[in-house]
Amino acid sequence: MRWDKKKILEIDRRHIWHPFTQMKDYEDRDPPVIVKARGLMLETIEGKLLYDTISSWWTNIHGHLHPALNEALRRQLELLDHVNFSGFTHPYAVEVVERLRAFLPPSLTRFFFSDNGSTAVEVALKMAFQFWQNRGFEKKTRFVCLENAYHGDTIGAVSVGGVDLFFKLYKPLTFETFRAPSPYCYRCEEGPTFTLSATHKCQLTCLRGLEEILDRHAGEICAVIVEPRLQAAGGMLVYPAEYLKELRRLCDTHGVLLIFDEVATGFGRTGTMFALEQAGVVPDIICLAKGLTGGYLPLALTVATEEIYAAFYADYLEGKTFYHGHSFTANPLCCAVAAASLKLFAEERPLERSKPAREYFHRRLQELFSGEDYVGDIRYVGYVGAIELVAEREKKTPFPPEKRFGFQIYMRSLEEGLVLRPLGDVIYWFLPLCITEEDVEEILSRSQRVIAEIIGRLR
């Protein structure tokens, strides 16, 4: 079927309901129609090129349509499209696990497949809960999460979410959790002028709230869940690795499991294969998705320790089975691409190759934005960078939300060949590992022009 732009937009407008989108915002504007992609670039139906500055919702790792990943998918299409993963196995899942084991801490030994970040988190929550139930700790039923946390949009993930804008309405549907303060360095009295990579000396005062919860309620708590080093959807909040070390110690002394949600931070995005490496800390469970297939296809993993697995391993009649699974668990097409992506990590070492670009990115963020009075904070880790826009720098006063500065910047960025999709008034870049210094320069200088223009116009 051949489509023209007008027809696509007509049908889209009439029938399609887009995610995380107030559809009325598109009453009199059209979304770009993307028909192709290559490397860092998206191409619209009119042939206009856009820098994919957010890696297609934080998924893309090696650039779009990488030849090795394309080839892996093509090859897999000759072999096996799909088969149920309960009672069967296949070499494609086994290859993913074997390749991934080389990058993960050795104590994470048991791999449970699912198909997106939210399901990886649901699995982790149910696993942590049932771990304690299977061992006879019936009172351990609750979780600790952080303010500004985002772990997905299914109800379990929403229950451990801490972004009120997204989740408040659904509270009556969710289970009760303990919510501890967020390590939001910019809004912390002890924080530095700019958070930058959050490697400043810090008393970790923000952990005291969490410690109090554990002191009082450890007997009811099965696990703490956090996004290590970077609370992403909560505003790209970069926080010290030391926090994670101390958190691990607290969980150990209180007999509580620790879950790392590396759905956004995994696969090199923070400059190391996994963010946990920056703290030298190993969780009991890790959640992976997004970049697992290099950003091609939906696939997720929840990886647990042997101790957790052992609590489920029993005679059938003991009732300790993990009753969880999804139709597309370990889909072979997804696994083939994931294995190819992991092979690229092993053979081409993209993290080493693009280290100069990563460092250039950090330096240019500071050079371009630290002198702007509308920039309250600058933060970065690996390939992720963000600036927080404020009306008054001294007092850290936000712009009035109804002015929607972030949204206006986003709309203008599309015209300028960029995708500056904001989180409120936080403008961020979530770059793929194939980025070069030239790309960084072009992206940041265009971004600066767009941001300054909109601020100048709306202020």
Ligand SMILES: Cc1ncc(COP(=O)(O)O)c(C=O)c1O
């Ligand atoms: C840290 C984190 N966890 C979980 C999710 C949910 O992943 P998905 O959108 O694949 O369900 C996201 C998505 O942005 C995320 O950033």
